[in-house]
Amino acid sequence: MDDTGDPRERNLTETDIAKKKDMILDDIIKFLVKELDISPTEINPDMSIEEDLTFDSLQIYELVVDLEEAYDIRLPDDMLDSVVTVGDFVDLVYTLTVEHEQ
């Protein structure tokens, strides 16, 4: 058997990850709704921040600064270069938050 972990523990962790990512997504959506004056239902994680949401560099940095403050993390430019979609942002913030907590 490859997987020896307790399935309940594994499920709990997966749920925690999903919860945390949902929380980050909610925060990003709140920012986008305020900034773009659109409905939350119009936003999905696959949307490109620059192309679909037409964010310029100022708006991106405002979001970055707010997320850094809210999650007590640092989002360096070299990492931001690989962020294209809303979902990419969620994943990056999640990864950095976990690293910070450890």
Add this chain to the structure above:
Amino acid sequence: MTHEEQELGLLLSRVFENVVMTEEKSLQKGYFSDLSIAEMHTLDAIGPYEARTMSETAQSLGVTTGTLTVSIDRLVRKGYVIRKRDEHDRRIVRISLTRDGKVACRMHSKFHAVLARHILEPYAEDEKDMLIRMVSDIDEFLTAQLVRYDDEEDNEMSIRKTARDVAAQQRRREDNG
């Protein structure tokens, strides 16, 4: 003066002026047109994260704390800097950036990074390394020259001027002669 010396001298002056002017124009036309280059560099010296003391910020900018105080007063009024007394030692003043200050600082860093990216783009990896090494040598040499002037009493260069002041001074010298 050899042809090479003449060409390099001219190129150095032009690179310097063009960097300053490009920064100036990008600021004027950008979102932070109420900031001068010197003010933007002050935000940069404070940085977007931990609060810094006045003396360490003055030191990294190469100015006196008196000069920095004037500049910080202006930046506080414009809403880019927060000034707070240290909770444990009331004699220490700590400065940090507001949300707008942080955004301005991040955008300015990005401006420099994009400029550098475009300059390096046409070169192969070993050429990039060599270019960086050569420019570092130039920087090191010029920093040593500056220290020499700093040591001389009553010299108008005794306090490192902002890039803008030095460029203006250079232009005036050229115009005069």
